[in-house]
Amino acid sequence: MKHSEVQTRSKKLPAALCLAVSGGLLMCTAPVYAQSLFGKLVEQAVQKVAQPSASGGLQQNTLSASDKKQLEEDKADGMLDQKNVKSDKRGISGIYFANVPMGGVSLNQAGAFAVGKFLVEYDDATGVATIWTRHSYEATDPAKLVPKAQFSRTSTYKDRNLRALQTTTHFLLREGNPASRQHFLYGQMSYKTDLQGNLVPEKLLPTGLESFLELEPGVLYVGSAPYAGDKTNPDGHNLLRQGIVLPMLVKAGKEDAAKAWTAERIIKQYRIADAAFDTALENTAATADPNLALREPSSELPTKAEMEAAKNQWNILIRTQAVGGTQSGRTFKLVYTYPATSFENQHKKQWVNNTYADTVVSRSRVYVAVFQDQDSKYWTNRFYLVEKAPPGVFFAERWAGNYEYALPASAIPLAIEKSAALKYQSSAKTK
Known part of the structure; x- marks a missing residue:
């Protein structure tokens, strides 16, 4: 007042x-x-x-x-x-x-x-x-x-x-x-x-x-x-x-x-x-939920370049305050990651050929990450790997592998039991 x-x-x-x-x-x-x-x-x-x-x-x-x-x-x-x-x-x-x-x-x-x-x-x-x-x-x-x-x-x-x-x-x-x-x-x-x-x-x-x-x-x-x-x-x-x-x-x-x-x-x-x-x-996130299970892998395998980009982007994301900062006393090392969804395009109205058109500006899909802390305890979180459309391409005729950033899907790292954590490790493949 x-x-x-x-x-x-x-x-x-x-x-x-x-x-x-x-x-x-x-x-x-x-x-x-x-x-x-x-x-x-x-x-x-x-x-x-x-x-x-x-x-x-x-x-x-x-x-x-x-x-x-x-x-x-x-x-x-x-x-x-x-x-x-x-x-x-x-x-x-x-x-x-x-x-x-x-x-x-x-x-x-x-x-x-x-x-x-x-x-x-x-x-x-x-x-x-x-x-x-x-x-x-x-x-x-x-x-x-x-x-x-x-x-x-x-x-x-x-x-x-x-x-x-x-x-x-x-x-x-x-x-x-x-x-x-x-x-x-x-x-x-x-x-x-x-x-x-x-x-x-x-x-x-x-x-x-x-x-x-x-x-x-x-x-x-x-x-x-x-x-x-x-x-x-x-x-x-x-x-x-x-x-x-x-x-x-x-x-x-x-x-x-x-x-x-x-x-x-x-x-x-x-x-x-x-x-x-x-x-x-x-500490609430450090107690593994016995019912926590990973999402199933996508049938759409990533390329080697995409997989490397996903690993690099996770290593950046896990050090941000919004994600890794939620476990300030722990350091994390990636064990493996894999895509859990297919790519979805993100659209935006842009001025193309003297008119506003619904163009494709990027595409993304969800990745699951499994990692360990300094005590070898297993953790997991999810993130979106984002690929930007190439300059001059408005309708997604092609993609150039421009993976510039990632966005958190479930930012908070959660502890997970070892058997559940390693369930899809053998499925983390590339085409």
Whole structure:
């Protein structure tokens, strides 16, 4: 949600509603509200900026009595405690409390509510974490419904992605749904550049949840992902800025543990968790599926030149980040390859003889590759070998053996049992 939109919308909200979200949520900013609690809170927060801390931002002691009352009422409400939440193997599911004032924006963005208590539910079967407030169960009024936030790990290979989540040593979900960014808000510091080129705190702006990182059992970090370092800035420099807010969800009894999580520790934990997932994802492909079988060879045998081109193109493809990079700890050596389909022509409309004609620009067919890693374990993947049409030839009268590139058909190398891997080795022939 843009800040200008929030400001315009806030003018329509009653004073009590604005008070509910003044703790760094919907900002009623100057000049319209220069003398309001919102302007005062933002100014006070900027004036009090010190070093980054795990509980930075607007604290309970900066809120008005009315703000405190609304937050305490939300925390004390027993509705979420009555919900039947299925337990998960990691123990993530349960009741949490925010370490900084937060707010929920209604579905139609006509209402906003101070929120401090959340029900978090992680589903082992889907790999999705859901965050509910007591306003997430409204069934009829869109002005009262705060949509639930959800976090997951997106992947082209859903099954492998889920298995990786089940085995990773640390836990991080990087992708939030639109509700997590638009309907769950807290006050995050914005910055301006002074005359010396330094970033200095300016004011708090409403910001959505972006990550779902388990720091330790009962403590979740839900703020921005740390930026990568560069020549002038250290790793995670966006979380190291003066006055940065580090939003967390904390189970009862873990408040002191949450306070010990500094920006530096969160950055380190994020990197460890991200790397742990990548390792777990690689390992899911390294376990051979006993039912995995190679595709049958095509009856259309390749020429020797085509076979050599296929081998060369596979050796290039397997070193690309999109293919070989999925197994960063392994090196691969080709055992054999063979075509599994006949050639199919690729067409394109081109200007030929003073008219647009449907011309042939290339042809391709699927190859199956069988290879081994440094431990002599067998792997397989598939790719398209592409042959470009000769210059000046528009209707595929002939082919000149111009095999310039290959495209991944099933890019991810998959482990395969030896007997299945070598089934068609004797069929890898040329004409």
